[in-house]
Amino acid sequence: MLEGMRSERSRRAVLDATFEIAARKGYTGLTIEAVAASAGVGKPTIYRWWQSKGVLALDAVNDRMGQSRDFPDTGDIVADLTHQANLVIEQLRGDAGTVFRGVIGAAQSDPDLAAAVRETILAPRISKCSDRLARAVAAGELRPDVPLYNMVELLYAPIYYRMLLGSADLSPHLTRARIEYTLQGLRPRP
Amino acid sequence: MLEGMRSERSRRAVLDATFEIAARKGYTGLTIEAVAASAGVGKPTIYRWWQSKGVLALDAVNDRMGQSRDFPDTGDIVADLTHQANLVIEQLRGDAGTVFRGVIGAAQSDPDLAAAVRETILAPRISKCSDRLARAVAAGELRPDVPLYNMVELLYAPIYYRMLLGSADLSPHLTRARIEYTLQGLRPRP
Amino acid sequence: MLEGMRSERSRRAVLDATFEIAARKGYTGLTIEAVAASAGVGKPTIYRWWQSKGVLALDAVNDRMGQSRDFPDTGDIVADLTHQANLVIEQLRGDAGTVFRGVIGAAQSDPDLAAAVRETILAPRISKCSDRLARAVAAGELRPDVPLYNMVELLYAPIYYRMLLGSADLSPHLTRARIEYTLQGLRPRP
Amino acid sequence: MLEGMRSERSRRAVLDATFEIAARKGYTGLTIEAVAASAGVGKPTIYRWWQSKGVLALDAVNDRMGQSRDFPDTGDIVADLTHQANLVIEQLRGDAGTVFRGVIGAAQSDPDLAAAVRETILAPRISKCSDRLARAVAAGELRPDVPLYNMVELLYAPIYYRMLLGSADLSPHLTRARIEYTLQGLRPRP
DNA sequence: TAGTAAACGAGACGGTACGTCACGTCTTACC
DNA sequence: GGTAAGACGTGACGTACCGTCTCGTTTACTA
Structure with a gap:
């Protein structure tokens, strides 16, 4: 273009x-x-x-959501993940989230669109999150034997589950507790 | 009538x-x-x-998937959850899963359909899972201070995330490990 | 029935x-x-x-219009025809006429209905009119060499033409003059 | 457009x-x-x-029937009218007449269509006929005190009556005699 | 007086066509 | 030369009625 x-x-x-x-x-x-x-x-x-209504809407979503931001690194992995997760939740609760939901919906029966969603939206954010988790692993805060991608999934899947299948609105209310539970399972064995 | x-x-x-x-x-x-x-x-x-193509397809999915099954209770909560999760994954990998994905997609811009999906598919299964988790809590295997519904979400969200947003096919491959991580964070504080 | x-x-x-x-x-x-x-x-x-919507409507029309009435015979053929024509016009201007128009419309592409219209509505009225005209012929008021049926047509066709194709409403206004012109052409040659 | x-x-x-x-x-x-x-x-x-099936069919009829033709003027009003009436009858007996009948039928319960029929089919023909009759009036062959439109009606109404309500097929058989009777009533008073 | 067969109301059924909407392509006219 | 405008063929939409077909339920005659 x-x-x-x-x-x-x-x-x-x-x-x-x-x-x-x-x-x-x-x-x-x-x-x-x-x-x-x-x-x-x-x-x-x-x-x-x-090419299609789907990629058009996806482009519009990307246009509004902007680039994925780098994770903060305060040394406190729980705080950093919580902060970032709440930013994501905030974004998904707005108009961009509404449109994004529609795009994801359409992607369920349009593999090309699904791939585009993963490449333009998810992949960069997963990458940023992986980087931060890698540093936590290096610092001995997280187990080294769990693939980073799986960790990211454990952390973010509940947010998307709520957005796509939840009965209640997304809310940042219990984000911190949830992340604590999750990381608890990912800490190095004592 | x-x-x-x-x-x-x-x-x-x-x-x-x-x-x-x-x-x-x-x-x-x-x-x-x-x-x-x-x-x-x-x-x-x-x-x-x-009422709509969506609820028709949902009915067809329910017709094929049948009723939700009771959880086994062998006393081993990890084994029970793993077993049941693998059954779900198996079902979602088949034709019923394909159709179900389409229904969930349509539900993203059809609140009535979304509600119907939650009521007819998710709610009964969540309920069965909650029952099993409640027994585990009672047995002192899981923390009593985390709402059961949140536990269920932590366990099943990754499966739906994979189905709806994942790049790879669903696979039962690492189910057990994932459930172990997750439950690790839900165990009573020592 | x-x-x-x-x-x-x-x-x-x-x-x-x-x-x-x-x-x-x-x-x-x-x-x-x-x-x-x-x-x-x-x-x-x-x-x-x-049998069909058409004959149902025709039955309803006949039910409302009642039997055809005998022609008066005052000895004045112009007056008698004018009187009767005005009665017909009056009837056709009411609701029965509206429905009747619809039936005739449907009969244009339904031969059975057309036949029923002729038999139940037109034929009895034509017959009554013919009787009166026959007496006028016998009295030497009308030419004997024109078939009665044709005379009836000449007299009533303009009414139906107005009803079915006319731009203005049916009106009894000029009935008498019209009948005078028409009969003028049907008088015995001097 | x-x-x-x-x-x-x-x-x-x-x-x-x-x-x-x-x-x-x-x-x-x-x-x-x-x-x-x-x-x-x-x-x-x-x-x-x-706009509707009716006007579509009317357009198709007009397309086939072509423009109305000018009346001949041989000086013999009876011959001219007879000739033209027979042309009309001939046309109404063909396929165009069949379709036209259907259109007129539909027009009985569709005022817009009825207006379109009058404007596109009847009006031009009535106008041509009126012109010829006007010349006959000027030549002293017809009474000047009868509106031309009424004369046209007297002449053509029987044809349409036969087409729309008659039991027998249209036929040019007695056209000339009928026109003679009719004109007889329209001649100047002696 | 009870039993029964018909005709009944109700309305679901397999269909046909309706008139509308949006699709994605293609053509024309303008800038 | 690219663009707005919008007509085109296509196909699915959701609706209205069609005429047929069970359904119980009256109801009026028969036994």
Whole structure:
């Protein structure tokens, strides 16, 4: 997407319209036609740059959520993970989370979209988290025999479970306790 | 409303056709029209009994997955949970899991369907698991101060995370180790 | 339709409901389902006694319009025809005319219905008119060499033309003049 | 709205398919779906350009019947009217007449369609006929005190009556005699 | 007077067509 | 030369009625 000014203007309008419609009417109410109309853009222009409604919405989500941030490293692994987890929860509770849920939903029957979700959203964040956990392992705070990826999963899976299948809203309320339980199981054997 | 013989015949044909089409062509390829045609049933008959494609597919999934089973209780909580988790994983790897994934996907932008998923699929299974964990708490094997529902989440969230967001296929491979880590954090303080 | 009280009660309710619905919502808005619901009668009961929506509506029209009346014979053929024509026009301008128009419309692509219309509505009236014209012929007021049926047509066709194809409402306004012109052409050659 | 090449191709295919289906299966057997399928056109394309089945069929009729023709003027008013009436009868006896009957039938419960029938079919023909009659009045062949529109009605109403309500087929057999009777009543008083 | 067969109300059923929506492609006109 | 605009063929949507088919339930006649 290296095109000239015209293209860039369209790109912005399309992403903004996509996000706004998806947030307001839900992923189901998001249609290419509505985006085109709302963005003042022709449908073929959208199809030229985005393969499907799913990747379009994913692009809009990424556009809003921004890059994944580096983990803090205060030396306190529980505090650092809790802090970061709460940031994620906060983000998922907003409009971006709503749209993201829709994208994940669509990805359940669209492998290409699922791969794109993993690559553009999950992978960078998993990577950042792994880095921090690696330092904790090096510091002797966590067992060295559990693959980092599995640790990340244990920590984040409950958040996604709540978002995708939970009856109650996501809440940062018990994050710290949960992370403590989880890390308890990942500490080196005494 | 009495469901006479014809109704029951139709119901069976519709659920079977739904499951078969959803498994073969994916949730996206599942259409009411195709179900009606394949089941030899009129579309209005489907709409009469099922509110949406989502609840129809959910019904078909429930029809195939059957009732949730009681947990075994061998006295070994790790073994019992591992056994049951592997049964769940096995089920989710089959056609029922494929269709179920599609239903969960659709539920991301359909609150009614989400509620139905929780009520008909998750709640009974959570309840059975909670019962087993309660006995473990009573036996002093697990901390009494963590709500049972949270324990269940910690145990099952990674499975659903893998199914819905994971890059690799679900596999029962490391289930036991994972459950050991998790329970480690839930044991009573020494 | 020789059945007992039950049948007769249903017959009345069905004919009344049919007429009322057809008058209020137009022939297009008349459905067997609505008639059944409004008459408090099962659909099969209607299908048992009436072959189609068309003959049902025709029955309702006949029920309301009543039998054709004998022509007056004052000795003044112009006055008698004018009087009778105005009665017909009056009837066609009311609800019965509205429903009748719908029936005639349906009869355009339903030969059975067309035949029924001719037999139950037109034929008796044509017959009565022919009788009066026959007396006028016998009295030397009209040419004997024009078939009576053709005379009737010349007299009544303009009324039906107005009803079925006219832009203005039917009106008795110029009936007398029109009949005078018409009869002028049917008088014996001087 | 510009009708480009594709539009025109579709328009032709739709009108042809409409006429052909209506002629073969009757107005009742004419469905938008069948037209779309037979014309190789999408249903929305038909709904985009035609408001209803009725106006579509009317368009098809007009397409086949062509423009109304000017009346001949041989100086013999009876001959001219007879000639033209026979042309009309001939046209109404063909497929166009069959379809036209269906349209008129539908117009009985569709005021918009009725108006369209009058405007596109009847009005131009009435106008042409009126012109010829006006010349006959000017030539002293017909009474000047009868509105031309009423004269036209007297002349054509029997044809439409036969088509819409008659038991026998339309036939040009007695046209001349009928017109002579009718004009007899419209001649100037001696 | 009780028993029974019909006709009944109700309404689900397999269908057909409806008119609409959004899809993704393609063409035209403009800038 | 790329773009907005939007018509196109396609196909599924969810709805309205169709005419048929059980269902019990009256109800009026028969025994």
